[in-house]
Amino acid sequence: MSNRSVITLSQISKVYTNGKVALQDLNLVIRESQFVSLVGASGCGKSTVLRLIAGLGQISSGNIDWGITQQARKLAFVFQDAALMPWANVEENVRLPLKLAGIAQKDSQKLVQQALALVRLVGFEHSYPRELSGGMKMRVSIARALVTQPNVLLMDEPFGALDEITRSKLNSDLLDLWRQHSWTVVFVTHNIYEAVYLSNRVLVMGTSPGRIVADVEIAAPYPRGEDFRTSSLYNKYCREVSDHLAQAMTVTL
Numbered sequence: 093m094s095n096r097s098v099i100t101l102s103q104i105s106k107v108y109t110n111g112k113v114a115l116q117d118l119n120l121v122i123r124e125s126q127f128v129s130l131v132g133a134s135g136c137g138k139s140t141v142l143r144l145i146a147g148l149g150q151i152s153s154g155n156i157d158w159g160i161t162q163q164a165r166k167l168a169f170v171f172q173d174a175a176l177m178p179w180a181n182v183e184e185n186v187r188l189p190l191k192l193a194g195i196a197q198k199d200s201q202k203l204v205q206q207a208l209a210l211v212r213l214v215g216f217e218h219s220y221p222r223e224l225s226g227g228m229k230m231r232v233s234i235a236r237a238l239v240t241q242p243n244v245l246l247m248d249e250p251f252g253a254l255d256e257i258t259r260s261k262l263n264s265d266l267l268d269l270w271r272q273h274s275w276t277v278v279f280v281t282h283n284i285y286e287a288v289y290l291s292n293r294v295l296v297m298g299t300s301p302g303r304i305v306a307d308v309e310i311a312a313p314y315p316r317g318e319d320f321r322t323s324s325l326y327n328k329y330c331r332e333v334s335d336h337l338a339q340a341m342t343v344t345l
């Protein structure tokens with residue numbers, strides 16, 4: 093991991109048109125290849141942070157500065173809902189961003205195959221979303237994000253709707269991919285255990301107005317397997333994040 097800052101949020105505030113102050117004076121530096129999770133109570137502004145980083149919505153005040161040029165910057169967004177086109181098969185769903193970018197099918201085929209291989213969906217190219225499990229649909233959604241070969245991956249509770257076993261499997265797969273590709277990842281989740289397992293940094297947000305109340309470095313080496321999940325170190329970090337979260341919620345409840 094380099095020390096280069098990729099995303100710098102300075103004094104960010106976001107007031108929605110209904111007057112809701114979602115974020116106030118938020119400062120945050122995300123470094124290259126970091127895996128950063130945002131955790132916090134519902135409504136504390138996690139998705140707002142992610143959307144502003146993605147350029148989906150206007151900042152009310154403050155700045156976002158990028159450490160990579162606009163030309164070199166490749167963002168991909170993964171949503172909680174796999175949001176696949178039901179009438180299109182797996183391959184067509186994954187190809188969509190390339191099609192929208194005007195890339196011809198003959199040129200996109202290799203990228204689509206590579207993305208499907210990354211999420212282990214080779215052989216399911218011609219299946220339709222209705223034929224897939226929830227975990228497989230989410231893999232398609234991740235492949236659709238990866239097909240553009242991003243260097244920054246923004247993930248908004250991608251595994252929130254999945255059962256625990258599927259979530260745990262996808263967590264391990266995501267970590268393997270992240271280690272191979274060194275993306276900078278910003279990951280939103282409600283789940284403390286997931287955040288600690290995945291991240292090298294967990295940011296705890298407080299609400300009303302949304303702000304960062306704790307920045308916890310998860311100083312455990314990768315690869316992280318079952319050994320880590322059952323270790324006292326993992327428990328220690330989960331307790332630390334949980335305590336910060338409980339404190340943030342006491343202040344606002």
Ligand SMILES: Nc1ncnc2c1ncn2[C@@H]1O[C@H](COP(=O)(O)OP(=O)(O)OP(=O)(O)O)[C@@H](O)[C@H]1O
Nearest residue numbers: 108109110112114133134135136137138139140141
């Ligand atoms: N388009 C909008 N217009 C008005 N208020 C909004 C809008 N989007 C979000 N909000 C409000 O801004 C606050 C932050 O919302 P946001 O979705 O960022 O929170 P969150 O932490 O991601 O919540 P959750 O965990 O429930 O997804 C909430 O009070 C929400 O109701």
